[in-house]
Amino acid sequence: MKILILGAGAIGGYFGARLQQAGADVTFLVRSRRAAQLAEHGLAVRSPFGDFDVQPRWVEATAVREPYDLVLLTCKAYDLDGALEAIAPAMGPSTHVLPLLNGLSHLDRLAQVFGAERVVGGCCSIPVTLGPKGEVLHLAKMHRIAFGPLPGTSPDARAKLEQLHGFLSKTPVDSVLVDDMRQEMWEKFVGLCTLAAMTCLMRAAVGDIVSSEEGTALMTEALDACAGTATANGHPPREAAMGGFRRMLFDPASAGMASMLRDLEGGHRTEGRHVVADMLHRARAAGVDPGPLRAAWCHLESHELRARREARSTE
Ligand SMILES: NC(=O)C1=CN([C@@H]2O[C@H](COP(=O)(O)OP(=O)(O)OC[C@H]3O[C@@H](n4cnc5c(N)ncnc54)[C@H](OP(=O)(O)O)[C@@H]3O)[C@@H](O)[C@H]2O)C=CC1
Ligand SMILES: CC(C)(CO)C(=O)C(=O)O
Structure with a gap:
């Protein structure tokens, strides 16, 4: 399963590094400033569950030319429109997008742009931020991620979410595959x-x-x-x-x-x-x-x- 993560900020960096730690095929979609930082420092995670570093693979928007199986969306809400444009080339007919933004209203926008069948529900509870060199600072022992189909999501998303859950279950992350994701x-x-x-x-x-x-x-x-x-x-x-x-x-x-x-x-x-x-x-x-x-x-x-x-x- 090829996973694209839009953003290597606090949330994208943390869960992306965890997925990579578990052996998942992860690529980050980043802008040039973050690309330069990743090239210089790699992706370091400082966590109460143990520090670790991964060597990330990243692309910039102009280099995305083929569909991925799953896209994790981890931008801030005010960057949503640009982010949707950036992931569009990665969204093939059977790609699903899993947003981890706080709030709810981005779900309607995603369904409008890509179709409700390709949108999966997601949220996370974790206090995390970036340090001066772009290192991911996990601030306390909470790191829960929940994801699952929404009422309109196509049934073939399930197998991907099970794989995602399988990877995260190999790490300390508290991962939950949920049936009623809107709730x-x-x-x-x-x-x-x-x-x-x-x-x-x-x-x-x-x-x-x-x-x-x-x-x-x-x-x-x-x-x-x-x-x-x-x-x-x-x-x-x-x-x-x-x-x-x-x-x-x-x-x-x-x-x-x-x-x-x-x-x-x-x-x-x-x-x-x-x-x-x-x-x-x-x-x-x-x-x-x-x-x-x-x-x-x-x-x-x-x-x-x-x-x-x-x-x-x-x-
Ligand atoms: N931090 C936290 O503790 C928690 C955050 N959340 C939620 O998670 C979401 C993400 O937050 P957080 O990770 O903290 O935010 P960050 O600002 O740390 O990360 C967002 C990243 O998205 C990138 N981005 C935005 N637009 C694009 C684009 N078009 N192409 C490529 N990259 C892009 C930004 O890149 P660039 O560096 O170039 O600006 C940035 O690195 C928010 O909705 C937040 O509310 C949820 C739970 C906890
Ligand atoms: C729940 C909490 C406080 C930590 O995940 C959060 O989502 C945030 O700070 O944005």
């Missing part, structure tokens, strides 16, 4: 959106927030808004998922934060529109009180507008 993705959306909205709004980690006078009440309102929206959309989070979110979101000792806060504080663009605004708009449409999601999106959007204005004035 799984809604649950991830609920937990992540609550975490991203609250840690970005407060610019603090979970433990700092829930130790503050109003923090636990506001965190509860945010979780209720997200879970209520999922329920109104036909995907009430299961009790096991809610239990996990409560452990993650209300631990006064936790230094945990969303990758979106790392992006915000690192001066990078965020996926606020794709995650927080999308949940806010879905809450409104369903008549659910969005609670602190309004202030979180206002914070993220006004920060982005300011950055754009200041960039224009220095041009």
